[in-house]
Amino acid sequence: MVRAANKRPTIAIIGAGFSGVLTALHLLSNSDTDSRILLVEKARGFGKGVAYSTRHGAHLLNVRAGNMSAFPDRPGHFIEWVRENQVPMYPGDGNGFVSRADYGRYLQELLAQAATGPGALGRLVLVADDGVSLLPQPGANGFSLITGVGRTYAVDAVVLAVGNFPPDPPPGVAASLLRSPKFHTDPWATGALDRVQTDDPVLLLGTSLTMVDVAISLTDRGHQGPIMALSRRGLLPRRHADPGRPTPPTLPTLSPSLSASLHAVRAAVRAANGAGGGWHEVIDSLRAGTAKYWQNLPAETRQRFVRHLRPWWDVHRHRLAPTIAGRVQEMADQQRLSVVAGRILDLDSDGTSLVLRYRRRGHAHNETAHFAHAINCVGPGGDIARTQDPLLRCLLDQGFAVPDPLRLGLDTDGAGRLRAADGKIVPGLYAVGPIMKGTSWEITAVPDIRQQAKLLATTISEEICSRC
Known part of the structure; x- marks a missing residue:
């Protein structure tokens, strides 16, 4: 078992995307505790996560660069980094949008600076592995964290910063199709679009931001075939407004109704x-x-x-950068992209192509269309009770964690402490980011997560100090 030196409290953060990195940075900067941070990540690399691991320069942030600082008390930090590094911005007037790949580079630089900064020696440990199991330490506070290669770490607290999950297949998709090379279950998987040929007709299931990313990726790879995007309501993300518009004269008052x-x-x-x-x-x-x-x-x-x-x-x-919205409109005007509101009746293969039977919203008759490929773009996975993530499965099976009432994520209190199956808070177990969506709802974008990460770091520092 790997133990922290000098009885320094050890905090394991599972996931090194934005949520995990920001929590680690705030814990490192907290002067109240000399905690040791294990940042555990294998799949996407430290500092990127799913959102910022794309290498496609046309995948832009959907929030203006001026509101993307990693630090809530330093709002100009990211813009300063953009200017110092001459990062392209669209438009380039200080109110524009930068690529998600560049934002991932920004996070990685912050992490590198923290790892080599004053007082960081021995405090931040990057663990290039998966967390697969968590067991309580007999007769003591804390847990034993077991990784995919079989190493065991004694930790005083664990933060689940696992981000979003791959999309679930929509209803109506034949089970046999899920194993077909023509059906792409995860659009972010490495090589997911490699088999799509130039003139292939493509079905995109979903019309959200993921669909937009995939449609643009296909176009920039030279794809010229027709693309049909299908969702129950056929709603596309709206375009960001131009900056500098007036504050609303009347602000809405929300009620329980x-x-x-x-x-x-x-x-x-x-x-x-x-x-x-x-x-x-x-x-x-x-x-x-x-x-x-x-x-x-x-x-x-x-x-x-x-x-x-x-x-x-x-x-x-969750809107589109004007540049991206313009590209989507251009694809629609060229009749390369059609957005359809409708319901899948069934999607299967006839041995040559994929056959979609569907019914348009408001119509009484069914329609049939044929495609070479279908790509699942419905957005993050839903019911967390069905997760196959080994660490979450371990926590759920032991009763250390339960789904929130809507099954959007894990049940937590407002501070990010996990609730067990008996409804009680589990000391030393925390969550941050999208996995708290059922508790906080607005916890998927940088401006929200950065504030939560800072508050959670303070909570953990106070509680760990009282226990260790």
């Missing part, structure tokens, strides 16, 4: 339109209070929101 809150938001949008602004500013005004509002909603109201309003919220909240 979803219908009343929706009415208030629509009224605020009408007022904003009259003042020369629009819905963008109204949605942005909700951001600061979204987590608290969500946490105060009854469980059944949250469920109704997810069932009925979530698709509309997502396309207005």
Whole structure:
């Protein structure tokens, strides 16, 4: 078993994407504890995660560079880095968007600086492996973390920063198709698009940001065949507004009633339109209070929101950079991309091509279309109770963790402490980032995660100091 030197408290962070790296940076900068940090990551490399591991320069951030600082108390930090490193920005006026690959490089530089900075010697350990099992240490606080190669680490606390999961296959897809080279279950898997030929007709399941990324990737690889994007509502992410628009004259007041809150938001949008602004500013005004509002909603109201309003919220909240929105529109104008609202009846292979039977929204008759490839773009995986991630499976099976009531992630309190099967907080187990979506809802974008990572680091430092 690997133990920390000098009885220094040891904190393992599982996942080294944005959530994990930021939590590690804040723990390292906390002067109240001399903790040792194990940053555990194998799949994507340290500092990148799924979001920033893309090498495609046309995959842009969906938040302006000016709001992408890793540090909530240093809002200009990323913009300064962009200018110092002469990173391309679209548009290049300081209010633009940079590539996700460049943002991954930014995070990696922050991590490298932290690892070599004053007081960091021996405190940050990069573990290039997977966490696969976690067991309580008999007769003591803390856990034994077991990795994929069989090493065991004695740790005082564990932070789950595992990010989003691969998409689940949509209903209607034949089980035999999931093993076919023509059906691509994970669009971010290495080589996922390599088998798509120039003129192949392609079906994209889903119309969210992932679909946009895949459509642009195909185009930039020289693909010229028709692309059909299908989702239940056929909603595309909206375009970011130009900067500098006025603050809404009326801000909506949200109530426990979803219908009343929706009415208030629509009224605020009408007022904003009259003042020369629009819905963008109204949605942005909700951001600061979204987590608290969500946490105060009854469980059944949250469920109704997810069932009925979530698709509309997502396309207005998670937007496209204007450059990307322009490319999507260009593909539609050229009739290379068609976006269809409809329901899959079944998708299977006839031995030569993929055969889709579907029904358009509002239509009574069924339609059939043939494709060479289908790519699953429905977004992050859903029900966490079905996860096959070995570490999460271990925690769920032992009762150290349970899904939140909506099964969007793990059940936690507002600070990120995990709840066990008996409803009690498990000392030393924490979560950060998208796995807390059921608790905080708005916890998938950098501006939200950076604040949570800072607060969580403070919580962990205080609690570890009291135990060690």
